[in-house]
Amino acid sequence: MNPTPVPPLSAADIPEVTANISSPAQRLQSLLADFLDKTQATFSLVIDRGGSILCQQGNLPESTDATILAALAAGSFAATKELAARLGETEFNTLHHQGKNANILVSTVDDDAVLMTVFGPETTVGLVKFYAVGTVHCLATLLKEARTSPDSQIAISKQDFNAIGNIFHQ
Amino acid sequence: MSIINYVNKEVQFKIVYYGAALCGKTTNLAYIHGHITDTNKGELVSLATAADRTLFFDFLPLNALVIKGFRTRFQLYTVPGQVIYNATRQLVLRSVDGVVFVTDSHWDKMQENVESFHNLYDNLVLQGMDMDRIPYVLQYNKRDVPRLAPVHYLEYILNNRPVRVPSYQAVATTGQGVFATLNAISRLLLRKFIRETEETAAAGQVRAPAPAATALSGIAAGTRR
Numbered sequence: 528m529n530p531t532p533v534p535p536l537s538a539a540d541i542p543e544v545t546a547n548i549s550s551p552a553q554r555l556q557s558l559l560a561d562f563l564d565k566t567q568a569t570f571s572l573v574i575d576r577g578g579s580i581l582c583q584q585g586n587l588p589e590s591t592d593a594t595i596l597a598a599l600a601a602g603s604f605a606a607t608k609e610l611a612a613r614l615g616e617t618e619f620n621t622l623h624h625q626g627k628n629a630n631i632l633v634s635t636v637d638d639d640a641v642l643m644t645v646f647g648p649e650t651t652v653g654l655v656k657f658y659a660v661g662t663v664h665c666l667a668t669l670l671k672e673a674r675t676s677p678d679s680q681i682a683i684s685k686q687d688f689n690a691i692g693n694i695f696h697q
Numbered sequence: 698m699s700i701i702n703y704v705n706k707e708v709q710f711k712i713v714y715y716g717a718a719l720c721g722k723t724t725n726l727a728y729i730h731g732h733i734t735d736t737n738k739g740e741l742v743s744l745a746t747a748a749d750r751t752l753f754f755d756f757l758p759l760n761a762l763v764i765k766g767f768r769t770r771f772q773l774y775t776v777p778g779q780v781i782y783n784a785t786r787q788l789v790l791r792s793v794d795g796v797v798f799v800t801d802s803h804w805d806k807m808q809e810n811v812e813s814f815h816n817l818y819d820n821l822v823l824q825g826m827d828m829d830r831i832p833y834v835l836q837y838n839k840r841d842v843p844r845l846a847p848v849h850y851l852e853y854i855l856n857n858r859p860v861r862v863p864s865y866q867a868v869a870t871t872g873q874g875v876f877a878t879l880n881a882i883s884r885l886l887l888r889k890f891i892r893e894t895e896e897t898a899a900a901g902q903v904r905a906p907a908p909a910a911t912a913l914s915g916i917a918a919g920t921r922r
C-alpha cells in the first residue's frame with residue numbers, strides 16, 4: 528500500500544518523499560491511512576466546504592452514509608464558524624464533538640476544505656488533534672496538486688453528452 | 698465548480714432548491730425521494746423544526762450515471778425560506794453548482810417570490826458568483842391553487858434577465874413537473890461540466906484559444922432559449 532516507508536513524525540514530509548512515484552489521489556489516500564494508523568482513529572473524510580467528499584479512508588458502520596456525514600459536518604462547521612465570527616472570535620480552526628463512544632474532530636484544511644475525523648475510546652482527542660495539525664498541512668498541498676492533476680481530469684465529449692437522455696426516472 | 702472525489706472517481710454536483718418560505722422546496726425533495734428509480738438514492742435528511750419548517754437545510758444525495766468511469770452524484774439541498782434565515786441560506790449556497798428557483802404561483806405570493814429571487818441574486822454575488830454564470834431553472838409550483846398567477850406573468854416578473862432560462866409548471870405535492878425540473882437542472886450541470894473539461898483539455902494541449910472559444914460559445918448558446 529504505502530510505497531515508501533514514511534518517517535514517523537514529520538507528516539509534512541510525505542508529499543515530497545513520494546512526489547514522483549504516485550498520483551495525488553494515491554498520496555491523499557496514503558496520507559489519510561498513515562494518519563489513521565498513528566492516531567488509531569476509525570475514519571477520516573476530507574470534505575469540500577460545500578459538503579462534497581474529496582477523499583476518505585477507514586471504516587464506518589455499515590448503515591452510515593459518508594455522503595450524509597459530509598453534508599452535515601460541512602454545515603455544522605460552517606455554522607459554528609459563523610457563530611464564532613459573530614462573537615468576534617477569529618482563532619477557530621477545530622471543532623470537537625464528544626459522545627459516549629464516538630467523537631468527531633473537524634479541522635480546517637484550507638479555504639475550500641475541512642478534515643473530519645471519527646474516533647472512539649481507543650484514542651484521545653489530544654493525540655488526534657496533534658497528528659491532525661501535520662495532516663491538514665499536507666492535505667492542503669496535496670489537494671492543490673490533485674485539483675490540477677491530469678489523473679483527475681475527465682475527458683467527456685459532446686457525443687457522450689448527447690447520448691444521455693433523462694438522467695433521473697420515476 | 699463541480700467537485701471531484703479524486704480517490705473514488707466521482708463527480709459531485711450540488712443543486713440548491715431556493716425560494717420563498719412555504720413555496721414547496723421540501724415537498725420537491727420528498728417527492729423525488731419517494732419516487733425515484735434507476736438510481737441509488739440516499740437518505741433524505743431534514744434539519745427542521747418540530748413544525749416541519751426547514752431550519753438549516755434538507756439534503757438528498759442521488760447517484761446517477763457513470764460516464765467514462767466517473768460516477769456522477771447529485772446532491773440536492775433546500776434552504777430555509779424565511780427572511781430571517783439569510784445567514785443560513787448563505788452557508789447552504791457555498792460551492793453551489795446549480796439552482797432550482799421554486800415559485801409559489803398564488804397571486805398573493807408574488808412579492809415574496811420576487812424578494813426571494815433578489816435575495817438569491819445578492820447571496821450569489823456575496824459568494825463571488827452571479828446568475829449569468831450559474832445554471833438555474835425556474836419552477837412555477839402550486840399550479841393547483843385557486844387565484845393562480847398566469848405563467849406569462851411569472852415569466853414577466855422572474856424570467857426577465859438577458860438570458861431566459863427554462864421554466865416548468867409544477868404541483869410538487871402530486872409530483873407534476875418535479876422530475877422535469879430535476880432533469881433540466883441536472884442536464885444543464887452536466888453540459889457545463891463537459892464544456893469545462895473541454896476547456897481544460899484545450900488549454901492543456903495547445904495554446905489555441907480562438908477555435909476552442911468558438912466551439913464553446915456554440916454549446917453555451919445551445920443552453921439558451
Ligand SMILES: Nc1nc2c(ncn2[C@@H]2O[C@H](COP(=O)(O)OP(=O)(O)O)[C@@H](O)[C@H]2O)c(=O)[nH]1
Pocket residue numbers: 716717718719720721722723724725749751775778838839840841842867868869870871
Ligand atoms: N396545493 C399545493 N400545495 C403544495 C404544493 N407544493 C407544496 N405544497 C404545500 O405547501 C406547504 C409548504 O411546503 P414545503 O415544501 O414545506 O415548503 P418550503 O418551505 O419551500 O420547504 C406544505 O403544506 C405543502 O404540502 C403544490 O404544488 N400545491
Ligand SMILES: [Mg+2]
Pocket residue numbers: 722723724750751775776777778
Ligand atoms: Mg422547507
